[in-house]
Structure formats: C-alpha cells, structure tokens
Amino acid sequence: MPHAVCWKADPQLIWTMVVTNGITFLSYLTICLTLFSLVRRTRKIIQRDWAYFVVGFALFIVACGTTHLMEVVTTWTPLFWIDAAANIITALLSAYVAIMLIRRSHTIGFSINDYAERLANAENEKLQMQQNLLAARKIEDWSRMSTAVAHEINNPLEAIHNLLYLIQRTQGTPREAVELAKTAADEVDRVMEISRSTLAFFRHTAEPEPVDLSTVAESVRFLLGTLLASKRISLEIHSEGDVVIEAIAGEVRQVLLNVVRNACEATAPGGPGVSINLTGSPAGVEVAIVDHGVGIDPAILATLFQFGFTTKGEQGNGIGLWSVKHIVTRHGGTVSVTSIPGEGTTVTLWWPRSSSAPSA
Numbered sequence: 001m002p003h004a005v006c007w008k009a010d011p012q013l014i015w016t017m018v019v020t021n022g023i024t025f026l027s028y029l030t031i032c033l034t035l036f037s038l039v040r041r042t043r044k045i046i047q048r049d050w051a052y053f054v055v056g057f058a059l060f061i062v063a064c065g066t067t068h069l070m071e072v073v074t075t076w077t078p079l080f081w082i083d084a085a086a087n088i089i090t091a092l093l094s095a096y097v098a099i100m101l102i103r104r105s106h107t108i109g110f111s112i113n114d115y116a117e118r119l120a121n122a123e124n125e126k127l128q129m130q131q132n133l134l135a136a137r138k139i140e141d142w143s144r145m146s147t148a149v150a151h152e153i154n155n156p157l158e159a160i161h162n163l164l165y166l167i168q169r170t171q172g173t174p175r176e177a178v179e180l181a182k183t184a185a186d187e188v189d190r191v192m193e194i195s196r197s198t199l200a201f202f203r204h205t206a207e208p209e210p211v212d213l214s215t216v217a218e219s220v221r222f223l224l225g226t227l228l229a230s231k232r233i234s235l236e237i238h239s240e241g242d243v244v245i246e247a248i249a250g251e252v253r254q255v256l257l258n259v260v261r262n263a264c265e266a267t268a269p270g271g272p273g274v275s276i277n278l279t280g281s282p283a284g285v286e287v288a289i290v291d292h293g294v295g296i297d298p299a300i301l302a303t304l305f306q307f308g309f310t311t312k313g314e315q316g317n318g319i320g321l322w323s324v325k326h327i328v329t330r331h332g333g334t335v336s337v338t339s340i341p342g343e344g345t346t347v348t349l350w351w352p353r354s355s356s357a358p359s360a
C-alpha cells in the first residue's frame with residue numbers, strides 16, 4: 001500500500017512529506033556532487049585513501065538522499081523493495097563511513113591541530129617578514145642619506161686636508177705643530193675614506209693590508225682620549241703573541257672604536273677601567289673588550305646587532321654594533337657578547353689571520 005493510504009490521503013500531510021523529503025534528497029545530492037568536485041580539484045595534494053574516504057562519504061550522503069527520494073515515490077507507488085534496496089545500500093555505506101571515521105578520528109584530530117598551528121606560524125612568519133622589510137627600508141634610507149652626507153662633507157674635508165698640508169709645509173712652523181698637523185691630516189684622511197665609501201659600507205673599495213691590532217688599539221685610545229678623560233676612566237691594552245692580521249685598516253679601527261666607545265659609555269664616571277685584550281694564535285687574533293659597566297639585559301642580547309637598535313634614546317643611533325657585525329663578518333671573523341647586568345660586558349671579536357673576502 002502506498003504511504004498516501006496510511007496518511008489517510010490528507011493532501012496537506014502528503015505534500016508536507018513529499019516537499020520536505022524532496023528538498024532533503026536534492027540537498028544530499030548537491031552535497032555529494034560538491035564533494036566529488038572537491039576531490040577532483042584537490043586530487044594532486046590529497047592522499048589517495050583520503051580521496052576514497054571522501055568519495056565513500058559522498059556516496060553515503062547520496063544514499064541517505066535516495067531513501068528520502070523513495071519516501072516521495074512510495075507516497076503514491078508502493079515500490080517498497082526498491083525502497084528496501086536503497087535502505088540496504090545506505091546501511092552498508094553508513095557502516096563504512098562510521099568505521100572509517102572512528103579509525104581516522106586520531107589522524108583528523110592531529111591534522112586539524114597541525115593546520116591550526118601552521119596558521120599561527122604563518123602569522124608569525126608574516127610578522128617577521130614585515131619586520132625584515134622595515135629593517136631593509138631603514139637601511140635603504142640610511143644608505144641614501146649617508147651618500148648625500150658623504151657628498152656634502154667631502155668638499156670641506158678636502159679643504160681642511162689642504163690647510164693641514166699647508167701648515168706642515170709652512171716655513172717656521174714649530175716641529176710639534178707639524179707633527180700634530182700630520183696626525184690631524186691622517187685622521188681627516190680616514191674620515192674622507194669613510195665618507196667616500198659612504199660610511200664604509202656602501203661601495204667600499206679599499207684592499208686588505210697587514211694591520212697591527214695593538215697599534216689600532218693605541219689609536220683608539222688616542223681617539224677616545226677626550227671621552228676617557230671626561231669620564232675619568234682608563235683604557236688598558238694587553239697584547240700577547242702575534243697580533244698582526246690582514247684586513248682593511250680603516251674598518252678594523254672603526255670596529256674597535258665602536259666597541260670600546262660602547263664600553264666607555266656603559267661605565268660610570270670614575271668607574272673601573274676598560275681593557276682591550278689581544279691574543280694571537282696561528283689561525284687569527286682574539287680581541288676581548290672588557291668593561292665593568294651597567295651590563296646588558298639578557299632579553300635584548302639577541303637584538304643588539306640589529307640596525308637602529310639602541311637603548312640610549314636621542315644619544316644613540318644603534319648603528320655601532322650593526323656595523324661591527326657587518327665588518328667583522330665580511331672579514332671572515334666572528335663577534336660575540338657576554339654580559340651580566342650590573343657587573344659588566346665582554347665583547348669578543350675574532351679576526352682570522354688573513355681575510356680573502358673583499359670589501360663590500
């Protein structure tokens with residue numbers, strides 16, 4: 001007997017059942033087709049057994065839909081054996097899906113967590129990339145600015161250089177003044193070299209030459225004389241073994257100058273002295289710059305060498321250590337920092353005996 005008989009031929013009841021079952025069938029069919037197309041579109045990346053599982057799931061959905069379609073058919077036509085066949089197929093497919101789902105629940109759970117984690121990491125990576133981009137832009141700005149500055153200061157520097165030359169050559173200039181003018185001219189030479197190479201990083205062309213690190217350390221003490229005197233701190237130099245390396249002299253001095261200046265700035269006025277300890281070995285020279293100043297917070301140790309990082313506010317520019325790392329690495333050396341807040345800092349530079357790396 002068709003269902004319509006059971007439902008007492010109540011047209012409202014019949015049509016409610018027919019329409020709802022019809023909609024359910026069409027929805028299940030659509031879900032099934034969508035899953036098929038999903039498998040087709042992702043077949044390159046999805047594993048084969050996953051594809052089978054999704055296809056089985058799609059068939060299970062459409063089988064469920066067919067039972068609803070049969071409800072519509074059997075409303076008027078009593079094809080109950082076909083209805084029963086649809087039920088058998090649905091039962092088999094639903095059992096398959098249920099078993100597969102239980103077997104895969106662990107993998108599914110893991111995959112979802114893994115995916116969520118990767119999404120979170122992707123956010124971090126994006127942030128990191130944005131930061132790198134920002135740093136790159138800063139460097140680009142700095143490069144442009146330093147090129148302009150180098151260009152602008154070159155002419156007055158040339159003038160000073162010529163005047164110092166004239167002082168040395170003028171008859172009757174006291175010998176002491178000639179010596180001082182020569183030292184000043186050498187320093188101006190160095191500044192000109194830096195300015196020509198736009199602060200030694202951009203388009204630098206100097207060639208490596210033998211550099212005595214103890215002489216460089218002495219010249220750093222000379223150059224920082226005013227700072228050392230005003231803070232009433234001493235700078236001691238200890239040298240052991242052969243401390244001559246092959247490097248770009250101006251750059252080596254710039255490195256030591258930056259590190260020693262930081263050490264002096266970290267030391268309180270009248271505080272304990274800063275020392276430069278040079279130790280030569282066959283492979284290279286270790287330079288340890290030791291201070292007993294404020295020390296460095298461990299939280300910022302990792303960021304010390306980043307371009308523009310400073311804790312000195314308006315007084316700092318955060319270029320010193322960045323350039324140190326840049327120059328030392330280019331020479332094939334290394335730089336490391338150990339520090340105890342409140343007790344002091346040791347910056348250790350290692351210069352290889354000879355540097356084959358040309359200047360950038």
Ligand code: ADP
Pocket residue numbers: 258262263266291293294295296304309310311312315316317318319320321322345
């Ligand atoms: P700047 O000196 O312009 O701040 P640097 O690149 O030379 O830039 O140094 C970066 C930061 O590293 C400094 O602001 C300071 O916080 C820290 N630093 C470097 N050397 C020392 C040191 N010897 N003792 C304590 N802090 C230091």
Ligand code: MG
Pocket residue numbers: 258261262320321
């Ligand atoms: Mg500095």
